[in-house]
Amino acid sequence: MGMDLLPRRHKRKIHGLHYNWSGWSELWTFLNKWGVDTSEFSEWNDGAVISAKTCRIVAEMIKLHKAELSQGGSEWIEGHDKGWRAFGDSGGCEQW
Numbered sequence: 001m002g003m004d005l006l007p008r009r010h011k012r013k014i015h016g017l018h019y020n021w022s023g024w025s026e027l028w029t030f031l032n033k034w035g036v037d038t039s040e041f042s043e044w045n046d047g048a049v050i051s052a053k054t055c056r057i058v059a060e061m062i063k064l065h066k067a068e069l070s071q072g073g074s075e076w077i078e079g080h081d082k083g084w085r086a087f088g089d090s091g092g093c094e095q096w
Contacts, residue, residue, distance in 0.1 A: 001020070002019050002020040002023070003021070003095055004016055004017075005017045005083075005087065005093045005095060006094050006096060007092075007093055007094075008049065008052075008087075008092045008093060009090045009091045010090070014086045014089075015086075016083075017080060017083045017093075019076075023076050027069075030061075030068070030069060031061060034061050034065065040054050042095045045096050047095065049093070049094055049095075050087070050092050050093050050094075051092045052089070052090075052092045053088070055085070055087035055093060056084070056085065056088035058084045059081045059083075059084035059085035059088060060081075062077060062080055066081070
């Protein structure tokens with residue numbers, strides 16, 4: 001269980017991202033701490049959309065704050081900045 005993020009417009013080489021509930025909550029908490037508007041983020045697997053603009057902001061925040069995010073181990077966040085950037089390039093993502 002957790003949150004699966006899928007690109008709105010499917011393009012080759014764009015893969016979805018998966019967060020378990022703990023990781024999703026941790027990412028959400030950090031984004032709020034850094035002043036990112038998370039109003040598009042959902043607590044439900046309902047297909048709600050995160051806009052391309054927000055995806056690009058999330059990608060940049062993950063890149064800028066990677067050391068802070070990976071204090072407990074970096075495996076869970078590796079490559080996610082690229083995934084979020086790809087979502088930005090595909091019109092955003094859906095939360096399932």
